[in-house]
Amino acid sequence: MTRSPLLGEFFAEFFGTMILILFGVGVVAQVVTGGFPTTTGATGDYNSIAWGWGLGVTMAVFVAGRLSGAHLNPAVTVALAAFKGFSPRKIAPYIGAQVAGAFVGALLVRWSYADANNRVDPGHTKATQGIFSTSPDVGVSIPTAFLDQIIGTAILVMVIFALTSAVNNPPLGNTAPLFIGLLVVGIGLGWGANAGYAINPARDFAPRVASFLTGYQDAMYSTNGPELYFWLPIVAPLIGGLIGGALFVFGIERFLPAAITEPAEIGVVEPTPLR
Secondary structure, X not given: OOOOHHHHHHHHHHHHHXXXXXXXXXXXXHHHHOOOOOOOOOOOOHHHHHHHHHHHHHHHHHHHHHHHOOOOOHHHHHHXXXXXXXXXXXXXXXXXXHHHHHHHHHHHHHHHOHHHHHHHOOOOOHHHHOOOOOOOOOOOOHHHHHHHHHHHHHHHHHHHHHHHOOOOOOOOOOOHHHHHHHHHHHHHHHHOOOOOOOOOHHHHHHHHHHHHHOOOOOOOEOOOXXXXXXXXXXXXXXXXXXXXXXXXXXXXXXXXXXXXXXXXXXXXOOOOOOO
């Protein structure tokens, strides 16, 4: 029986992104339903969220890395296709797997935290919509949120390229997933205030749809007004990813010496060519 390499990569992206969402959306659900920021003794705070997402990324990369390279993010997939020779024919299957995995992960969190969510926000309003998807903070304009997402995702992709480039002394001992997770923690701590650091179209859009289908009627809108917002964490990260990839490839990598050998590390391995 012949196994399909692409099918394995699809499942890797699906389950990897699902794990990412179970950690990330799960920690936000725990913090929000636990009373932060108004309750003394709340079950977590903003630091919990930043570290929960970061650890989720690390575990997700370990799950998916050997089979698919652990993109887990359409912005990463598109940037790899643009600059690293990733097959354009595989973009749609990878993104489809990422969106599907994020959707299932978000539904699992939604159902698991249903009682707690109903206790703190029985009307399923914008007050708890942030569990599932991002929105600009109070006073942050749409153009500012757009720029914020471009910058955050550019940082993400540029550093991922640096951490996984065989000619840039990447982390050895299969530690790349740990450093990628720490990268996401850092982005959360430095770039979360304006718009919630989605930096991943699948991470934001799929949970947004899951929440909309399960009672959050305003899920597609900004929490600060009537503007449709769902499109911004899709478009801006895709642009930011391309910018970040270009900055590393043309600003750093082209000046590096050629690699002697390719390290067989999680997160560094090349995906299987499409047959």
